[in-house]
Amino acid sequence: MRLRTLSFAGYRSFAARSPAAPERPLQRLQLAPLTILLGKNNSGKSTVARLLHHVLLALGHDGKDPFPMDRDGHKYGGSFRDVQHGGAFFNPVDLEVELSAEDGAETTLATQLIQVSDIADDRPPLVQKCIFRGKAFAAEETPLRGLLPDVPEANSWREGARRLLKASCHIGPVRDSVQESYEVVRNKTEQRLPNSRDAIAQMLLTDVELRAAVGDWMAKHLEGWRVDVRQSLDTFKLMARRAGRESNLADAGQGIQQVLPVAVLCCWRSLGRSDASFLDIMEQPELHLHDAAHAPIGDLLLSAVADTRGNLVVETHSESLVLRVRRRIAEGRLSPDHVAMIYVEDTAEGSQLRPIPLEPNGEVEWWPEGVFSEAFVEVKAIRRAQRARGGA
Template structure:
């Protein structure tokens, strides 16, 4: 099963339900303060909230919220202290598979609202059973008068349709939540247990499948002792890139070769892992024409150090070869010269066109990155069905909206906001006008 879309309402500046469909390449464009980062960081927040044991559905210790309280996440254009979420999957897995999971998180009313954790208010899940196509669903409502004081427990009204039989009943067994993941606190009715178990099994992998890399990235360590194992994935600031590449080289994996190939093609530099002392390793770049020269990556310029974890993340997703992986990237072009944006787009086109590609959600301001994707479409290197662009805009009242943009096989967009990416032309026009004024024309 692969996460195919998510929907959120009353979150940050997104008052109304806002849906983002995840394609192999999904881009978020928009001006500053439009809501792009808030939308993108929702996925790592939810991934960090799966199985969270602290008694609150959302893990507010996640780096994705930057220390925000639940009230800070709620849209200030509404008096509601509730956020509505929907996660949707495609494909099949095992005996049963959940297609949609809807849930709301709210702040309990009362004088202690600011100190009590928010709770799951309402939720529903729909799933299908194996090859037979039988459907079942579960609906539940938070009942604080019955479940308080233990947080995250509820009584559920369930509806099921299994092999043509329908039934509706109020189940008397409370279920405990661990983050956004429901789990059985007491023995459940078999049909109810099946739904809860299927949902839990589908949510659990999100913690590892969502791989987020933020826009503020640390440079790699100058050198690092390798103690036998690397982290399974990068941290949001890029930490771990050195260790991952060291382990890959020692084990003869494909990651270092994939990342180095990009540098070789576009910078005429080869990336290597160099042992600078026993068990201490560094990442170096050296000119292809001068094999004896090796310069530490952090001494080669900010752009090379910043793009390194981006390439490592893409290479990992490429090696995993599964559509359940979700890459979440903020400004991959950061500190790169505009000439390098198209080659970076080409790298992600190659990832998107491999068999069983991952899903990528990328926030960018780069016109060259977008045009690199369009060129790949026209040249037949990228299937336009693999691409979705969302224009994110904040209206005058502070409410943010999104507009889906698709492309045909000639890379022509279905829609484009007026005057976007016209800044270069406008500046050139103003320079020319001033020149003519100075010349007395």
């Protein structure tokens, strides 16, 4: 299954269709194989990225709560009130999704979630509206399981959402540091995902081709350093090696440690280790890295979705990463349809999504004022200061 578009209102920093603005337009996110979220701090980029998996969780849920807040210990909020815009019980959350299945079938769901009163903030929300495949379902007449009605035609979509979420990874803005050592896990029962520190270590131990791919990328773009493994019976260590030098990766700089999950996931995807559709989320893949490594990360991200089998949504502050993606389009190596670039803007009415269309020559139809212009502003200020002091 694929999630094609998500339209929403009333979720966290995004304004709601409140009683005062019942016709407020929904914010619409149309996913491409690579979707890049741009914006200033606290504009709502992470909110958008995390909402995608939250919606999949709700679509695949089998219980009575239409919008669960917890997934295997990952919390989207303490209660529904935490995700309502402004924390106000009278602000509904509106969601509309367009889905497609492996066989080409498509479906839609439009729903509105409400909290009935200020004193019910610790209870699950109620479904005020549920329109599935163009047909309205009343909650008092047709029970719901998660966001979907409990009807036979919804079962395959519910299961598809569960499979899609299970096959997807979320790399947050702060990754766990590498451990000094790991125990070898021999009782592998199902295919691992590179979605945790321990899983990544075990995959680098057992998958020689993956380890080589990650090591080659690191050696090329991180001053010759590559990741390797040193095993001793039932324990092993991840090592950083370069030209006869080696050290425990746990003692390496944060740049190498923080980019490791990004490199492993992208190489794992590009090697085709899973044939399932996926919707991966990455927040700040460039974290702690020198700017020289940011552009190569752009290529790394593109490699993960080269076969368009899945979607990768990336939240970034890196100009070099964005420019590398635009360069690949300008070179004709990438279709502009392969990339969606979204500017998340913090306005007086809440966060808003503003698509930035890309041209076949890599140019953009418009660009948000002040974004990635900081260096130019500082250079102009230096020149003004030099002139004021009698310089050249």
